[in-house]
Amino acid sequence: MISEFELIERYFTRPARTAALGIGDDCALIKAPTGLVLAITTDMLVEGTHFLADADPRRLGHKALAVNLSDLAAMGADPRWFLLALALPEANEAWLAAFAEGMFALAERHSVELIGGDTTRGLRNLCITAIGTLPPGYALRRDTAATGEDVWLSGSTGDAALGLAHLRGRVKLSADAAAYCLARLEAPDPRVALGTRLRGLAASAIDVSDGLLADVGHIAQQSKVKAEIEFEQLPRSPALAACADRALADECLLAGGDDYELVFTAPTEKRTAVEAAGAAAAVALTRIGRIVEGDPAVRLLDASGKPIAVGQTGYDHFG
Ligand code: ADP
Ligand code: MG
Numbered sequence: 001m002i003s004e005f006e007l008i009e010r011y012f013t014r015p016a017r018t019a020a021l022g023i024g025d026d027c028a029l030i031k032a033p034t035g036l037v038l039a040i041t042t043d044m045l046v047e048g049t050h051f052l053a054d055a056d057p058r059r060l061g062h063k064a065l066a067v068n069l070s071d072l073a074a075m076g077a078d079p080r081w082f083l084l085a086l087a088l089p090e091a092n093e094a095w096l097a098a099f100a101e102g103m104f105a106l107a108e109r110h111s112v113e114l115i116g117g118d119t120t121r122g123l124r125n126l127c128i129t130a131i132g133t134l135p136p137g138y139a140l141r142r143d144t145a146a147t148g149e150d151v152w153l154s155g156s157t158g159d160a161a162l163g164l165a166h167l168r169g170r171v172k173l174s175a176d177a178a179a180y181c182l183a184r185l186e187a188p189d190p191r192v193a194l195g196t197r198l199r200g201l202a203a204s205a206i207d208v209s210d211g212l213l214a215d216v217g218h219i220a221q222q223s224k225v226k227a228e229i230e231f232e233q234l235p236r237s238p239a240l241a242a243c244a245d246r247a248l249a250d251e252c253l254l255a256g257g258d259d260y261e262l263v264f265t266a267p268t269e270k271r272t273a274v275e276a277a278g279a280a281a282a283v284a285l286t287r288i289g290r291i292v293e294g295d296p297a298v299r300l301l302d303a304s305g306k307p308i309a310v311g312q313t314g315y316d317h318f319g
Contacts, residue, residue, distance in 0.1 A: 002091050004119050011100040012084065012114060019081060019115045028115035030081060030131075039077035039132040039139065043067045047124035052167075057095045059186040060126065061102030066190045067209070068130035069110060070260040073195030074207035076140040077132030079112040085129075087122035102187075110192055140198060140205035140264065145223035149203055149265040151289040152274060154191050156235035157212045159184035161256020162243060171248055177239035188260035193281035198264060201273055205264035211255035213310060216263055216289075217298045226294030232303045235286045254300070254310065265291055 002010070008023065016022030021029035045051055045064050065082065072079045084103075088096075107114065112130070163181030166173045173181060191207070198205060204223060208215045213229070220227045234253060243249040266274050271287075278285035289301075300308040 002093065007091050007096065008117075008119055011096045012117065014104070014114065016115070017113050019113055022113070022115050023117075028081070028083075030115065033080075033133050035135070036133040037136050037139065039072055039075045039134055040129065041068055041071040041075075042127060042129040043071060044125060044127040053124075056186065057098035058102035061099040061104075062106050062187045063102075064126040064128050065103050065106050065112075065130075066188050066260065068128045069106070069112070069190035069192055070188065070207045070209070072130055072132040073190050073192045074140065074205050074262055075132070075134065076138060076195045076199040076202070076205065077134045078196055079110050079130060079132045079192060081113050081115045082107070082128050082130040084114060084117035085125075085127040086117060086119050087125040088119070089121065089124060110190075134199070138199040140195065140202050141222075142204055142206050142219050143222035145204035145219050145225050145227075145265040145291050146267075147225060147291055147293050149267055149291045150271065150274075150287050151216065151227055151229065151291065152202075152264050152266060153208075153212070153235065153261060153286050153288045154194055154263075154278070154283045155259075155261045156237050156240070156284075156286075157208055157254075157259045157261060158240045158249065158252035158256045159237050160188065160258035160260075161185075161211075161252035162240055162249065164256075164258070165248060165252065171243065171245050173239065173243070177242060180237070180239045185258060188258070190260055191262045191281070191283055194262055194277065194283045197277040197281050198262075198266075198274075201270055201277055202264040202266045205262055208259040208261045208263055209257055211257040212259070212263065213254050213298050213300065214257070219263070219265065220291075220296045220298050223291075224296045225291045226297055226299065227289060228292055228299045228301055229289040230301050230303075231308055233286065233288050235284065235288075263288075
């Protein structure tokens with residue numbers, strides 16, 4: 001069996017590109033970017049909680065990085081570097097090779113560099129810390145939405161949760177719908193290009209990881225505003241629209257989570273510019289509601305503007 005050091009050397013060490021010193025010493029060194037702010041985030045995927053033991057390692061490598069890039073996108077940051085802390089029950093080389101391949105393929109696409117990490121034996125746990133850069137004052141925060149703004153959503157929600165429901169046998173999707181939903185679940189595409197283009201345009205933003213209503217709720221709570229979401233306006237993928245179990249489809253749409261889309265608010269006079277940003281980033285954008293005066297909460301409205309009662313509004317990790 002290969003040693004920890006061979007493992008790091010073989011699967012995770014690449015020549016340093018932008019780092020002053022990459023993998024191999026006690027710390028990586030990066031030259032502090034002059035005039036920029038660092039955006040730093042960490043996200044952990046735990047076997048049994050965030051992925052199943054038999055999950056495809058290539059897609060796991062992709063997803064472990066993607067969820068972190070999604071957080072950077074939600075702040076409008078340019079991704080630059082990341083660290084990987086890995087606990088594995090054994091050094092399975094086929095698993096490691098596929099995991100590294102999936103992770104580095106996404107890293108290349110976003111020009112983000114692995115600069116360090118930690119490797120230990122234990123229950124499988126994948127933790128990535130990602131670092132991005134931003135011009136000062138341009139971060140897309142959760143606490144800066146204001147009355148009168150539109151609420152926008154990239155792509156659509158619910159597909160990942162529907163894919164998980166399919167895996168768990170709660171629903172039987174067609175082969176095409178299952179392939180689409182499982183790709184959305186296991187290999188999400190972080191909205192990095194959109195996030196950076198929304199700098200100076202969006203007033204607030206969050207990425208949808210816990211469920212659409214829950215995450216809009218975080219903007220409402222932290223900005224102390226009320227968000228109204230129009231149920232009929234919510235975009236639905238063909239797979240979700242075709243799902244025969246409407247209650248399940250609605251639950252996935254509103255509260256499924258693992259979507260890694262961006263929800264953001266922007267002043268109404270920015271509509272044309274927002275649409276141009278979406279087009280430039282090649283991401284569909286939909287206006288799904290507005291920020292209004294009132295208690296910090298989310299309201300789901302029907303086509304006539306009447307509130308719809310919502311039971312479960314998202315995934316609570318300790319609920
Ligand atoms: P230390 O004992 O000083 O923490 P380690 O022996 O854990 O150092 O790691 C040696 C080098 O390998 C360090 O530069 C560390 O950042 C890097 N490293 C360890 N594990 C990983 C990993 N999974 N991915 C990338 N780099 C790693
Ligand atoms: Mg160590």
